[in-house]
Each structure stands twice: as C-alpha cells, then as structure tokens.
Amino acid sequence: MTLPIIDRVFPIDPEDLLPAITPDNQQFWDALGRGEAIAQNCDGCKRTRYPIVPVCPYCGGTAWNWKTLSGKGTVFSWVRYVRSYLPEFEDLMPYVVLSVQLEEGARMFGRLLDKLDRDAPISIGAPVEMVIERWPDGRHVPAFRFATKGK
C-alpha cells in the first residue's frame, strides 16, 4: 500500500523537530520515504505496537515482524493550536493535532492537514487516512487528513 507523499513547505528552515534516527527505528523512517508506514507486530500476542521498541510492552515478547499499515484510522482525540509555540508551525495557525486510532491497533499523533476554521467542530471517531509529508531536509513525517468519501 503506497500512501500519498506531499511536500511540506516551511516558513523557515525546520530545526529540532524530529527524533533521532536509531538502529531500532531506522526502518520505520526509511519506509515513510517509500510511501509506506510500518509498525512492529508481536509474534507472541499479535499486537501491533508503536513507537518502535525491541520488546513488546504488552506480553514481554522479543520476537516480532514489521507490518505494513493501511494508513487508515479514526480520530481518537484532538487538540487545536491557536497560538504558536514553534516558529515552523506559525503559518499554519490554527492547526489541529490528532491522536489517531490506527486500524491495526496502535495510535499515532499527527497533524491534520485539512485546513479548518478556528471553531470548526471535529468528530471523535471520524475516519482519517495517513499522508506522508516530505520535509526539505529529506526526512518524511506521518500526518493525516479526513478520509476521502467513497473509499
């Protein structure tokens, strides 16, 4: 499953926004560059987990495999920023950050790319899909948008 990749244009060069790439999480970040989102699936309890960690926090199992995520999920919770904390997000005000319940089980935070009015309601449970942002430094970052009708 290939997810849409879009270029993120910043008002200034982004700095200090991304966690370090480590031997544990490198494949996750590399996959995003190919338009794929992956997460670890536990061989023991079969639970899909995120963030990347060498042991299953739920059963203690250390055997796992990468699983490709569909990118589909629902709004689990959300907040709306109406004032800026980070200059890289200044031009996006107001913007919404979602906690997304992925259909495979884990949850992921991501910005909602749909541009909404400051007081537009957001429904918990609304279907969303993952979109990958390509950043100017070559990194790729997961984000979300409301699911297209008919899918």
Add this chain to the structure above:
Amino acid sequence: MNPRGAVAIVGAGSPGLFRASPDTPINLAEQAVSRALDDAGLKRSQIDGLIIQIGSPRGTDYDLAASMLGLNVRFAAQPWAHGRFGATVLTHAAMALSWGLADYILCFAAYNNSSFGRHGSKERPSYGESLREGGGPHAETPHAGLTAPVAGAGMAAQRYFHKYGINPGKLAAVPLAFRRHAMLNPEAVMRKPLTREDYFASRYIVEPLRLFDCSVPVDGSVAFILTTAERARDCKKPPIQLLGVQGIHAGPNEFIFGQPGLGVNQSDVFDYKPAGADDLVFRMAGVKPADIDLFTTYDAFSPIVLWALERYGYCKPGEAADWIQNGRIELGGELPVNTNGGFLSAGHFNSWGEILEIVRQLRGEAGERQVRNAELAQWGTVVGDSIIFGRDRTGAKELS
C-alpha cells in the same frame, strides 16, 4: 516497623511565590531554608540529609546547594527535574529516615521560571526531552506540531469529555473555586476575583483548554524539614506526620495528565476502577476517603483535578465534573481542594505550595482560609503519588 506516622514534617518555610523574582535559585533556597530551620527550632548543623527537586538551570543542584548553604549531609538525592516529583521527594526522605540514613532531612524546591522561555518552546531548557525516543514526557511530538504540556492535558481532556459525554464548561468550577481560595491567601499570585464570564471569555491556549485552565508559572522556594516521630516531638511546632504514602505509578496505561484507561499515547481503553480505600496510601494510614478533611492536588491544568478526585475514590470515573459543582471542593464544602489556590491561582510550584498549605492547615495556621478541625489531609495526583498527613495526636503540643 509500621511506617504509619514514623516520620513527620517539623519545619516549613517559604519566602512566597512570585510572578518574577530577581533572586537566584541559591538565594531563593536560602530564604526558604533559614525560615524552615527557624520554624522547626533546629540549627543548620543538625541537618544531615538533603533532597532537592528541580536542578539547574532553573534551580540548584544538590552538590552546590550543600556546599554553598553550608549543609554537611550524609544522604543526598535529586530526582529528574520535573514537577511530578514533589511528594516523591518527601516519600524518599521518609524512607531514608526510617533506614537511619539521616536524622534530619532538608527537602526543598527553589527555582526560577521567569528567566526561561515558555513551556513547549525551544527556548525552554527541557525542550530536548520532546525528542526522546518514544516521545516527550507530556506526549510532545514536535514533528506533528504537538508541543507544550498543555496539549497532552488537552488530548486527555478531549477524550474524557467524549468518553463520558461531559460538557467541557463544567471544568470552570475548578479554576473558580481555586481563585476564591487564593483570594484568602496573601501569598497567592492571582488574587483578583474571577467570574464565570471571565472564564468563558478567556481564549483557548490549546483547545479545549482555556487560559484559566492553565496554571500560573512562578519563581520561588519552599523548604521542609523531616525527621523521625520521636525527634519530631522535641521541635518547636506540632509535628505533621506522614500517615500513609504511595508512589508515582507508571506503565503502558499511565499518562502524566490522564486517567488510566483514557487511551492517551498507547494506553489501553477501559473503565478505570479506582481502588479507593484499598489504595496503599489509605490502607497504610488506616483511613478512608470520607475521613479526609482537605485534599490538595497537582492542578497544572484544571481537568487533571477531576482525574485525581476519581483516582482516590472521592467520586466515580466520569462523575467528577458533576461532583465538583456547587461549591463541593471549596472552603466550607464537603472536600475543600487546594485551599491555598493551587497551581492555578497561588502559583505552579510543583506540590510544594500545596503541601505547605497542608502543614499550615493541620497546624491551624491557615488564617482566613482555615478548615475547621482539620486533622487529616491528603496530597494525591492523577498519576498515583499520594501522602496522607495528620497532626501527631500522641503528646502533641497544644494548639493556641
């Protein structure tokens, strides 16, 4: 040994809390320490243990604090520089005293916030924690634009409102109650009347949380001296005993600003069932929630007060927003909460202001906001750390 009442607070001191103080952390620390020593009737040379909360750059680290303040200690410690560890500092002091690692332990927080940038901004010394492997300490995820502790509390609140069908406007009862308390506290930094209209007219900081749902950052210092119950009886003031304690809980289902089961981060979703009187802190103290005369809690943001009340069994999960209405958590109500004004109005000082308030209330020193016949007081947070305090009833000095 039975830990119940084995250790007591015998000295407390603070120069107050300030929106901005010109004083350095060491200077602030000294102001609290000398007041606490005087309050206990102890000499500096009697202090042989030291635990500090919040180190440099905002505060002072234990090594320099000991050398610069002339403290010769044989037990020192300093937890991760996060507000959450206030009560844990006192619990660690109690354990160290019980094991004979020291006879008199000085615990303090002394720090300055006003010289640093806003929480969540890159100017904040702790910003780098947002980029930890696995996420920041309050769910920060900067690449998603998710930054600042208020957003983590907001994520949890939004989900809680949805889960239990709660009108978010009910939150107003928390900041309104605490402001009324602060108006009776000469040391509180926010003492102007706050109306419902003011609350609803206030802007969102991060929706769903408004300006008045967020605590007020301050500079300042608070110090406590703890010792064993026997030594405590020789001090100047009535000892305030630690009757029961329990630690911070952590794990996949815990979130610093959310009820277990709410689903923040990767937490499972379930209906949280508080242990109530079966919680260790109550069992150790030998009391029930209904016995508690006043409750203080970590109110960095108003919704976390609801979850703390639910966690200790004062009301059922999902019911706190209704339970707190009509003055129930105000002075004169069934369970006065944060009678000093809390982080929301007295100033965000990581539990130290609220535990100082407990000491004053149990000593009968709370002035206009005194809870009548206050004998048992609980500190407790949404992440499970709690201490139940009581006045020493055996051979206690008469209160005036």
